[in-house]
Amino acid sequence: MTPDQLIAAARAAATNAHAPYSRFAVGAAALLADGTVVTGANVENASYGLSLCAETVAVSTASAAGRLADIVGVAVVGGMMDHTGAAHGTDPIRPCGRCRQVLNEAAQMGGRDLTVWCGGITGGQVEEHRLSDLLPHAFGPADLCLTIARA
Ligand code: THU
Numbered sequence: 001m002t003p004d005q006l007i008a009a010a011r012a013a014a015t016n017a018h019a020p021y022s023r024f025a026v027g028a029a030a031l032l033a034d035g036t037v038v039t040g041a042n043v044e045n046a047s048y049g050l051s052l053c054a055e056t057v058a059v060s061t062a063s064a065a066g067r068l069a070d071i072v073g074v075a076v077v078g079g080m081m082d083h084t085g086a087a088h089g090t091d092p093i094r095p096c097g098r099c100r101q102v103l104n105e106a107a108q109m110g111g112r113d114l115t116v117w118c119g120g121i122t123g124g125q126v127e128e129h130r131l132s133d134l135l136p137h138a139f140g141p142a143d144l145c146l147t148i149a150r151a
Helices: 003-014 054-064 097-110
Strands: 024-032 037-041 071-081 115-120 127-130
Touching: 003 024, 003 037, 003 054, 003 071, 003 115, 024 054, 037 054, 054 071, 054 097, 071 097
Parallel strands: 071 115
Antiparallel strands: 024 037, 024 071, 115 127
């Protein structure tokens, strides 16, 4: 699985974005250690504040499958939708602050830093980041005096 393939999976996921309010479609693709890809798209709500980001949906889906600790990286893309519902844009988008914290939980459970690839929804350059650079000095289980047991 190359970064470009993972970005492609995120772009495909974004076609299922439910974003009638912002009209900003986001897709995310989480890469697991065994090469499995788990995707998500943003799910907005008429009660705007209840909306879910694409990265959070992807991480939650992986977690529901018992795979939270297996995430090694995530690709995210996003762009504005036109009147047909198709999204466009070549500027990379980066995870919001809340999603960075959600991704940190997966990183902590897996005992590894995550790679975060950020791209445009219809093309452009792909950025590669470390989660620890996007979210320095993160709050995590150690702050709760918790040690994570691993198999
Ligand atoms: N959004 C995401 O899905 N992920 C992010 O990291 C940033 C924002 C969504 C939330 C909302 O549905 C839309 O993009 C506009 O903010």
